[in-house]
Every structure is written in C-alpha cells, then in structure tokens.
Amino acid sequence: MIILFWDQAGNGSDVTPGGRNYLVLTTNKIHFGDLVQIKKQLISVISLCKERGLLHSAKASELAFALDPLPKDELPPSPPFTEEDAQDLDALTLAKSYFDLKEYDRAAYFLKGCCSQKAYFLYMYSRYLSGEKKKDDETVDSLGPLEKGQVRNEALRELRVELSKKHIAGELDGFTLYLYGVVLRKLDLLKEAVEVFVEAIHALPLHWGAWLELSNLVTNIEMLKSLSLPDCWIKDFFMAHMYTELQMIKEALQKYQSLIEAGFSKSTYIISQIAVAYHNIRDIDQALALFNQLREQDPYRIDNMDTFSNLLYVKGMKPNLSYLAHNLVEIDKYRVETCCVIGNYYSLRSQHEKAALYFQRALKLNPRCLGAWTLMGHEYMEMKNTSAAIQAYRHAIEVNKRDYRAWYGLGQTYEILKMPFYCLYYYRKAHQLRPNDSRMLVALGESYEKLSQQVEAKKCYWRAYSVGDVEKMALLKLAKLHEQLNESDDAAQCYMLYIQDIFSCGEQLEHAEVSTALRYLGQYYFKNKLYDEASLCAQRCCDYNDAREEGKALLRQISQVRDQIETPSADLFAPLSNNTPVRRVSPLNLISFTP
Amino acid sequence: MASVHESLYFNPMMTNGVVHANVFGTRDWVSPYKISLMALLCEMTASKISLPERRRLNKLILPLQQGPDLSLGQFLKTVEECCPQTAYAVKLKLHEMANGELKDMEYFFYDLPNPYIAFDSEAYKTSVVGLFMRHMFLAYDKLSFSQVYKLYKSLQQYYHSHYAKPSDGQVGLPALVADDSDMDLTNPEDAVGDRIDKEELDTPLHESELSRGPLSQKQAEYFLARQAYLLKNDENKALKPAALQEELNNMLKFNPDFAEAHYLNYLNSMRVQDIFLSAHSLLHYFDRLILSGNEGKSNGDEGYGRSLRYAALNLASLHCRFGHYQQADLALQEAIRIAQESNDHVCLQHCLSWLYTLEQTRGSDSTVLTEDSVKMAAHFCLPYLASLGIQSLVQQGATQGKTAHKLMDALKDTDILHWKHSLSELIEISLAQTTSIWRMYGKSTMALQQAQLLLNMSSLEPVNFGVQQNNTEAFAVALCHLAELHAEQVTYLIRSRLSAALPRCCVSISQLLWMLCDLKIQFERHMNEGKYHLAEPLVTAISALNKTEGLYRKAQVLKALNRSTEAYSILQRLQVHCEKTKCTEVVIRVMLSTAELHWESSGFSTALPLLLQALALARQHHLQSLASETILHLAFTQLMLGVPEQALCVLHEACIEPVLAHGAVMDKGRALLLTARCNTLASLPSPHLPAVLLIPISEAAAYFFRLNCKERLRDVHYLQAQLHRSLGQTSQCNKSAMLFRLLDQELQSPAPPVSMRL
Secondary structure (H helix, E strand, O other): OOOOOOOOEOOOOEEOOOOOEEOOEOOOOOOOOOHHHHHHHHHHHHHHHHHOOOOOOHHHHHHHHHOOOOOHHHOOOOOOOOHHHHHHHHHHHHHHHHHHOOOHHHHHHHHOOOOOHHHHHHHHHHHHHHHHHHHHHHHHOOOOOOHHHOOOOOHHHHHHHHHHHHHHHOOOOHHHHHHHHHHHHHOOOHHHHHHHHHHHHHHOOOOHHHHHHHHHHOOOHHHHHHOOOOOOHHHHHHHHHHHHHOOOHHHHHHHHHHHHHHHHOOOHHHHHHHHHHHHHOOOHHHHHHHHHHHHHHOOOOOOOHHHHHHHHHHHOOHHHHHHHHHHHHHHOOOOHHHHHHHHHHHHHOOOHHHHHHHHHHHHHHOOOOHHHHHHHHHHHHHOOOHHHHHHHHHHHHHHOOOOHHHHHHHHHHHHHOOOHHHHHHHHHHHHHHOOOOHHHHHHHHHHHHHOOOHHHHHHHHHHHHHOOOOOOOHHHHHHHHHHHOOOHHHHHHHHHHHHHHHHHOOOOOOOHHHHHHHHHHHHHHHHOOOHHHHHHHHHHHOOOHHHHHHHHHHHHHHHHHHHHOOOOOOOOOOOHHHHOOOOOOOOOOOOOOOO | OOOOOHHHHOOOOEEOOEEOOOOOOOOOOOOHHHHHHHHHHHHHHHOOOOHHHHHHHHHHHHHHHHOOOOOHHHHHHHHHHHOHHHHHHHHHHHHHHHHOOHHHHHHHHHHOOOOOOOOOOOOOOOOHHHHHHHHHHHHHHHOOHHHHHHHHHHHHHHHHHHHOOOOOOOOHHHHHHHHHHHHHHOOHHHHHHHHHHHHHHHOOOOOOOOOOOOOOHHHHHHHHHHHHHHHHHOHHHOOOHHHHHHHHHHHHHHOOOOHHHHHHHHHHHHHOOOHHHHHHHHHHHHHHHHHHHHHHOOOOOOOHHHHHHHHHHHHHHHHHHOOOHHHHHHHHHHHHHHHHHOOOHHHHHHHHHHHHHHHHHOOOOOHHHHHHHHHHHHHOOOHHHHHHHHHHHHHHHHHHOOOHHHHHHHHHHHHHHHHHHOOHHHHHHHHHHHHHHHHHHOOHHHHHHHHHHHHHOOOOOHHHOOOOOOOOHHHHHHHHHHHHHHHHOOOOHHHHHHHOOOOOOOOOHHHHHHHHHHHHHHHHHHHHOOOHHHHHHHHHHHHHHOHHHHHHHHHHHHHHOOOHHHHHHHHHHHHHHHHHHOOHHHHHHHHHHHHHHHHHOOOHHHHHHHHHHHHHHHHHOOOHHHHHHHHHHHHHHHHHOOOHHHHHHHHHHHOHHHHHHHOOHHHHHHHHHHHHHHHHHHOOOOOOOOHHHHHHHHHHHHHHHHHOOHHHHHHHHHHHHHHHHHHOOHHHHHHHHHHHHHHHHHHOOOOOOHHHOO
C-alpha cells in the first residue's frame, strides 16, 4: 500500500461571499486507501461537469464505476443552492437544453445576463463552441485556397479579452479557468495556457479535462518537473499519463501498478493505459493479454482498439484481427479506430490498396490522427509508391514531430531508393527520439556499412546489442563486419555471443544464421588448432541443412589432422550451451539477454 | 504541434495518397483589396485622366497586381501620389459599396467593363489587365451564397477599418497600440464594435513592402522568388534573417504544402550558419518536391528521380559549406551514383564541379578533375559550369606559378563566353579574380584598376539595373583588395567608407572576408607604429578567422617583442604546414621572417641561403612584390656582411624600381633608407660624401613620417645627422640630432643599434 497525500475536496462545494462555487481544498491528508472519499469526490465532480456540459469528463465516471458503490446515506450531498443559482435557474435550464441540442448561439443569448458561476461558464463555453462550429463550417466555403489555413474561431479573441479581465480580477473558478486555458491554447499562446491550466488544476484538481489539456502542452521531462501541481491523488494518474507520453515506460508502469494496488484494479482506463505502455516497449504478449482482458470487461469499447490491432498485426494473428475488425464495424464503422483496425486487417492480408483506402478514410474522419498517417506510409511502402509514402510520413511528422516511426519510415524509404547517406539523417532523428531502440541503431549501422564507414557501423551494432536487441540481428551483423575486416578474434567472439543469445532467449528464431555462425566458429577453431571445439562446432553444423556438407568436410579434416597427432577424448555430444568452448577467446561474463 | 494545418479537415482531396497543394483549382480569388484594385482599373478606363497621370498609374498597375494585399490606406496613398482625382473616385465607389447593401457589390461586378466585348479598350481579354479581370470574374462566379456574403462583410470591414481610425495617414500604428489597450478599454457588451479592432490585431500592417496577411499563391511565389534573388544578388536589400524567417513561418502556417518556402528557409538558415535548421529545411523541401515532381511519374529526366539526385547533391553542398568534408564526400558519392544509374549527364556535371571544389578545399590537387569537368561541361553546353571550371583552374594555376599570360588569356576567353551568355555573376568573379592575380603579382596599379572596374561596373541584374553597387562575394573581394591597397599607401580613411558598402546583418562569406581584411589592416598599422601591445589582441581575432594568417601574425608580434625562440618555433611549424598546403606566398613571408630572426642573432650568413631560396620561389611564382622584398632583405644581409657595393648593385638591378612603382609606403621608405646606407658605407673610404645622398634619406623620412613609424624615423634622423656632419653642415646636423633626441625620449625604449634593422 502506498501512502500518498491528497487534498480533500470538502463536501461538494462551498459558498464564498462572491457567490462562487469552489471545491475548496483543505489540507486534510488521507491515504489512497480511503477509496470512499475518492468515490465521493468523483461523484460530485461528475455532477458538476454534467451541469456544465463538459461531456468528455467521462473518465471520472469510468473511475467511479471502478470503485465499489456507496451506500445511500454515504452519497455526497448535491452542492448547496445559492441565491444567484436560484435566480438563473430558469435561464440556465433553458440554455442547457439548447446547448444539448447544439444550438450554441441560442444558449448563449439566453444566458447573457446571468451572474452565477455556472451560468457564466455555460455562457462562455457555448460561445466558444459556437465559434468552433462556425470555424469548421467556414472551412468548406472559404474565399480562397490560402484563406483556408487562416480560418479561425472568431470568438476566441473576444473570449480571451473577457476572460483575461476576469482572470486579473480573480473572478474565475476552476471550470472557467480551464476554458480560459483552452482559449489561450487555441490562440497559440502556449506559455500563458500552461500557467492558466496549472491554476485551473489548483482550483479544481478533480477536473481531469484540465490535466489532459496540460499534458498536451508538456513537451519534456524538465518542463514536467518544473510545474507546481497540487498533491492530489489524481496527480498520480497525470504523472503516469505523462510518463507514457514522454516514452518513460518503466516509470509509467510503476505508477499504474501502484494505482492498481491502491484499489483501482477494476478501472478499464488503467488497464488500457498499461496495455498501451506495454505496446510502446514492445512487450507484445503482456499487452495482448491486457487487451483481451479489456475486451472482456468492456466489449463495446472502441478506444485504443487500433493499438490492439497493431499488436495482433505484429503477431500475425489473422483470425483475431478479423474478428476484432468485424466486431468494431458492427459497433461503429465511422470511427477512426475502426478504420485503422480494418486497414491493419487488409494490410495483414496483403491487400495494401484497400488498407490504404481505409487509412485514408480514418484521416478523413480526423486528419490529425497520427497513427493513420504513419500506417498509410507503411502501406505505400509496401506498394512501392515511395513518393506517396514520403508524403504520408511527412504529414505524420507535421502532426507530431516526435513520431519516431514516421522518421524511421522516411529513412527506410530513402534506403529503398538506395540513398544510404540521405537516410542517415532520418534514422538519426528516429534514434534521437528513441535512444534505446535497437531497430534504429541497426538501421543506422546498416547505412554506415553501405557507406563503408565500418567504425561507425561497428559502434552502432554494438550499441544496438547493448541496449537489448529486439531482432537479434545486431550481433550477427557485427560479426560479419569483423569477418570482412579480417578481425577473426572479434568475429568469433561476436558469433559466440550471438549463438548464446539465440539459445538463451529460448524462442526458436530463424536458424539459418546460427549455422553461419557455427560454420565460422568451426573454421576459426580449426585454424587456431583447437580441434575439440572445432569438431563440436562442426557436429552442430550438421544439424542444419545448409551447413551440413561443410560440417562433414570439417569433421573429416579434423579427424585427418588428429590422426596425425593423437586421438583426443572430447565429449562430442555435450550440449553446446554448457560446453561452448572459449579458450582462445576469453570467456565473457555474459548475461543472457531476454528481449 | 498546434499549428497543424486543419485545412485537410474537410478536404483531403487525395489521389494516390497525394494531397494536391492547390485543392481549389483556382490560383486567384476575390478579396476586398482586389475589389478596390478593380475599382481603380474601372475608373481608369472610364474617366478622363491627363496623360502624365495616366502614365504614372499605368506603371503602378503591375506592382499592385503582383504585390501582397495592401490596406486601404496604403492603397489609396499610392494611388493618390499618382492621381488624386482617381483616388477620390475609387474611394467614392468603395464607400458606395461598403455603406450600401449586398446588391451594391453585386451591381459593381455586373457593371464592370467586360473584357470580351470592349475590343478596342486597354482591358482587352489578352492584356494583363484583361487577364486579371477575367480571373476575378471567374473567381467571383464560383463563390457560393455564403461566400459572397462573407466577401461583402470583409469588404465592409476593409473599408471601415480604414475610416474608423481618426488619422488616415497612419494605418498601421493605431492597430499596434490597440494590442495592449483593448483589454482595458473594451467591455464585454460592445463585442460587435470590438470586432473591427480584433481584425486589425491579426494584421498589423507594416509600412514595408509586405504585410503579414496571407498571400495568394501568385503573391507568395513572387515574394519567394524575389527574396531568393535578393539573397543571391544583393543581401543588403533582402529581409533580415529573423524577419524573413518569421515571414516564411507565417506563409507555411497558411500553406504548409508550399515547398519552395522550405528552400528559402534553407538559404536563410545558411546565412546565419545554422546547420540544424538548414539541413532540416533542405530535406523537408526535397521531401515535398518529390511529391510535386511526381506528376511526371518517370524515374528519368523529369519526375522525382531527378529531384532525388539533386537532393543528394544539395546535401553535399550543404555539408561542404559547413566544412564537413567527409560527410559532403559521402553525399556526393551518393549523388554521383544515382546520377550515373539514370544517365543524367547534367547532374553528373554538377557533381563533378562539386567534386573538384571539395578536393580543392581539402587541399589536394584537383587540376585533372577540373580539366575534365571543363571539357565535359563544354561538351554538354553548360557554359556556366565550364567557365566556373576555368576560373577555378586559373586560381589553381596562379597558386602553382603558371605563367601570367596563360592565366590572363584563359580569363579573357571566359570573359567572352560570359558576355555572350550574360552571366553577370561570373563576370564579376572574373574581374575580382583578375584583381587578386594582379595583386598577388605585386602590380598594385593594375589591381587597383581592376578593382575600380568591378566596383564601378553597372550591374546587369534587373534588381538594381544600372546601379553601381552590387553586394556579392566578388564585390567583397574587390573591396577588400581596394582597402588593403589603400592601407598600403596609408590612406586609412577610405576603409571606413568602403565598409559602409558591405552587408552587415549576418555572417556571410563577404562579411568574414571583410572582417579579416579589416583586422589585417589594423594589425599592420599598429605594427608599423610600433604599438605592439595593440597589435597583440588582434592576433586572436585573426586566427579565429584564418588560422594560418593568425599564426604568422603571432610570430610577427613575438618577433617584435624580442621573444625570438617562441617566434622561431612558430615560424618553423608554419613553414612546414604551408609547404604542405602549397601557400607559396606565406612560405616566402615566413622565410623572410625567419631570416630577420637570424639577423637578430647576428647570423647573417645563415640568413643568406634562406633568402636565396625565398627569392627563387618568388621568382618562380612571379610574385614581384615579394621578390623585391626578398631582394631588400638580401641587400641588407650583404650590407651587414660588409659588401655594400654588392648590395647596392643588387638593389639597383632589381629592387628599387618595382618597389617605388608598386610597393607599399613602408617598403619604399625601407628601400630608400637602405640605398642611402649602402651608398654611405660604399663611399666611406673617400671622405667626401656626395650631398645627393641626402635626398633619398629625406624622402624616406617623409614616408616614415606618413606611416607614423617613429622608430624608423629615429634611425633616419640619426643617419641624417651623421651625413650632415660628414658634409660639414653643422646646423642641419644639429637639427637632425635634435629630432633624433626628441624621438628617442618619446620612445623611451633604448634604440637598438641602427645597423641591426632593415
């Protein structure tokens, strides 16, 4: 059980002289174990959000659902009704129904004179949404091609002016601060937006929307550390979310694990987040198990299913992917995630045109969908349409500069176009973003090798091996490089490490290359007159089809040589992994690597 | 990324996965500014305008059409300057529309003169104006109802934003002020009236030639082309790097598919030596270009195969510019390989010219490559590359000591080529090169003449056609030579005047050249005046710009401060280095300095072989000024070795004339002084010295006085006093002695034995 501190939100709300509803923070510190309190807070914040038309605060309900239900008398009382609230009640009810019908201007009109905080928020919020809606509408019939990028939410500036005035006067509550932050962000005033979001979080720590907006603005760990955030239990959720975003998966997993232990074990949100984290570090089996669990608990869920389909794709599980795709189509076929899943499905069936079509559809639904751009790039690569692939990857980068897959894809494209030097830049970018990913390092090494920069290539391969090689190719390539450069000792050492690596990971991977290693090692020992070891390697060679003849030939040679000297007493049938001969090459302190 | 273009939100008009940059198909559209322009055109055809006014207006039309949208105030002001009456009429027309109803605008379009009908008018359909009108008609016809309404609203805004301001002279200013104040001034109630202010917030208009508003496709192209052109031809006139960057970011925000902007960004980043940004922009540009070039769909001459080759080539040039020679080499190899695979000879030719440049910068001999390049370029009819190759050959030849007439012949031949193809850039380079060659040979008059020729040449480029000034690298080289030549003649004032002509905003090559030249001049001046403590800090600055030069100067300072051992070791190192890199000039100078060091330790006989070697080198490379300086040194050594007759002989034979004709003031003074001393010593046995000897001495004194070189002046006065005494002219003798005494007191440092210095 971890002990975390949090600010307790008092019983719902407090009425301050100014007539503001605040969730007032007291400094009472309770443990995470006090789930009842958390649940109470969640319930009250959900109702607050609902009153204000903030629809996407569903995360809170999801969390609340994950906790045990409260007995009737424990339910938090609804926030007290003030004089102002009573005054505005009718207007608010009317406006809220218009708001729900998406008639924002109408809602704003009826709310204009209202003075309660709730009404004010709804007033501003409907003006904001009306501006957004108009912006979207106007994008269609703008006056010219260049104006289209310039179409903007006209209401934003007015909102900013009004909100900033109130902000200076200190009249904004948590929700309006959140809205102010959103307005600032939309106006690209990012620095101010961060400040306002932090303020909003302090005023109302339970509003997950503000945290989420903040998370979009935090770009690196230093910035995250420099923020002063309230010590609330929700901060742990935020930190875990941030760690996932910043690719600090280990920390994120730790956080989520402790949250589960603290009592959120039923939360689908946490399960999905952990699954995504596992996906990011390519721990495929764990992630798959979690996603399957998630599907059981929440069978009509569409969020994150694109990630799930990626995993199924990597594993090549056609039936599962097909089942998932059909299932999602039944639920909602016009969702970005659905389209991505179908795209993956077609891609796995090698119907790349159809796959690309579905990714395009996903992009039509949401052009900022990063994954779809990258995946479309991959499809075009498959179709050998390099220029379209470059286009798709560039778009992905435009959406998110830190998308290492797109950079890597660009590198691959240029590698296919036989421009090894040109692709170096892209691989380097990808490597910068994922310094501990062996795939980029191997790609870099290959490019360097093509440019005959052996020193750099060797460094890359060795580094790829050191950070934990996923594809188990780095050592082999390194060994071959050493072989080319006639550094036979190094080559033998690498081959040996390679064999140990392959055998220690247990899985039966591609074996064609093991035979190469054995063949080389046999020759190497033979040349160094270590006949026992050489014959052992030759024996093992005979297990593989492509090296059998050479193995036999080597054995014959060895026996010839031995006849000339004397008969040795080698244990030829000992298992290799225990008896790998390392006399010339000093036995290394090897830690068998698990991927 | 917040600024992601959401343009695709409803319009991912993709075919084959490629989003076309211009999804709307029209390159032009109606804006309030365009409407006012149309009103102007309409007014011009309709009303009677006097001929000079009409002429002025006609001249205005094209820039107005091509330029970015102006605010109404700016627009009316420009028109007013040409013809106030028309401006008023246009204003009236706009007023009618803006204060009327939607139908007024519709009527305006309906009522416009139709370019199809008016056959004999100036606005006939094929004329520039007619074309513009037709574009506008088409664009207007395509508008939907809501778009027309929007256009009308924006026209109203456009008109009222001009008149809402009290003073219509300063349109840009109130908008900027409003930025800070509107938070306090406005209250939520008058949001509608506020809107106009807000609009202006978006577009704070500069009085400069461009505004921050969105540019149409054509206007953007025009802007980019012009800036790129200015960057190449006259950096002073281009926008400052920061401003240009901002402008480009703005443009890319509105239209991220505008690939050319990335290229300009690359050029701009090169100006400020930003490798990361420039590499990023370059690659981005080519990624984009590959898309747009895809329409050819072939891997051959057109299509994206071509841009791939040039992408690699450009990357090579980028690395080369930043001094990453190994990287550049790799990129170049790649470009060559791809070009070879697709048989692109032109691209290969470009690669070859970069290859020899690369070889040259790395200090290896690339003559053969260059010759090949010239031959092939001539074969493929690429005059630019061919003559660039020849110029590079000439440069190599000059450093390797090829005979002058061959070099000049080659340059003359290329000049003919240049004028034939009007390659103005190469003409400039050729002139600058001639200047440098003459200067190297020590013919200062010829160098001066060539430099003046270049600086006074009217530019051929239309950007400043007929104007003398042109800020290219060649221009900077000529300026530097000019400044140094003037400094040699002790006319320092000219330097400050010349430096005004150079671009100062960024670290361009010209700027670096000028900085080095300026430092060298200052250094020489301080050394001549004996202010070694002032010269010393300059050495650091010089070595930051040019290592070899810095080392040489450092040795000089050390020598002057009598730290001979250190100086000697530096000189030795320098000599080895320069012999390797074949900097003959520096080698000779280093030898001379070493010889001077030998003198200080009275090793005159050890200095001799060194000097003879230097002389041989100088002669071999036709470096006249260095040769005469060497002879000067040689004569001095001989003098010291006690053979003044020989020294005199050598001096008269080969030194005095060229020095007096072409040499620097310092050299002239030294030569004259030396001659006088030789004469004195040579005629010493006879008690009667000819009074003629005094003339060169006083001349030398005048030279040293001009240089403010007090130490040498002191020597001169000493010698003068001696001579006067032996001639029995006591009063003059006393006068010289007094001058000597005054200087001696002023200098404080004990006078070294006169004999010890040249």
